[in-house]
Amino acid sequence: MACESHGNLQAAFVCQHLFSGSGRGFNWAEDPDDPDARCPDAWCNACEAIWQEEGEWNEHAMAFADIKVVCVLCYESIRERNWVKDPGEEFQIGSYERWDQGTGQLVFSNGGRPRVIADIAFVGSVSTKTNTWLWSWANSSHLETAKATMREVRAYGEKHRLLKLAGAHWSATDQDGWQMTAIAALLLGAVGAYRTPSDYGFTFMVMTRVSWAQ
Numbered sequence: 001m002a003c004e005s006h007g008n009l010q011a012a013f014v015c016q017h018l019f020s021g022s023g024r025g026f027n028w029a030e031d032p033d034d035p036d037a038r039c040p041d042a043w044c045n046a047c048e049a050i051w052q053e054e055g056e057w058n059e060h061a062m063a064f065a066d067i068k069v070v071c072v073l074c075y076e077s078i079r080e081r082n083w084v085k086d087p088g089e090e091f092q093i094g095s096y097e098r099w100d101q102g103t104g105q106l107v108f109s110n111g112g113r114p115r116v117i118a119d120i121a122f123v124g125s126v127s128t129k130t131n132t133w134l135w136s137w138a139n140s141s142h143l144e145t146a147k148a149t150m151r152e153v154r155a156y157g158e159k160h161r162l163l164k165l166a167g168a169h170w171s172a173t174d175q176d177g178w179q180m181t182a183i184a185a186l187l188l189g190a191v192g193a194y195r196t197p198s199d200y201g202f203t204f205m206v207m208t209r210v211s212w213a214q
Helices: 016-020 045-054 060-065 071-082 152-161 175-187
Strands: 011-014 068-071 098-100 105-110 113-127 134-136 169-171 192-196 201-212
Touching: 011 071, 016 068, 016 071, 045 060, 068 071, 113 152, 113 175, 113 192, 134 152, 134 175, 152 175, 175 192, 175 201
Parallel strands: none
Antiparallel strands: 011 068, 098 105, 105 113, 113 134, 113 201, 134 169, 192 201
16 A cells, blocks of 8 residues: 555554554454464454444444554554553553552552552462462452452362362462462453562462552
């Protein structure tokens, strides 16, 4: 195609909202005939919701998307502009002077002023004294409200015969802690993860929602 900004380049296709917007979310199609395509057809979160509701790319969904043709370089710029960032990047989780743990929340602050609040669920802990992992659902020191969702991870492990997900306590390293947390985040649809130190190891948690403090 002939792009006014970049000249003659390969064409790509995006919805009208990505074309003109920013921070709209970025979804794309996976072509089984070309799984490594540089610029797969893409659409925003609003179009994704319409598509899911309709069950197919029918006339209504296509009219809502109103697909635009762009060059591959414009596509890359559109993708960067609309890509929803990881919470750790967007909220700069690692940059704050202090964090405090409340009931089901982490509060990150600078100079005594809360800046970011994250709703959390405890995943489990690694003991550097015994070199073991303990899932939160088996740890009586955690509040029920902060660990209940981890039973969904345990159920998945039981269903698929995955011992590390189904077993409460087993030999582990810090790397195992991050792996279990990553699996929990994926299964539960969490937006991020965090680890806090203790005298005897580390506690791992997933962040289910992150927002700026008011």
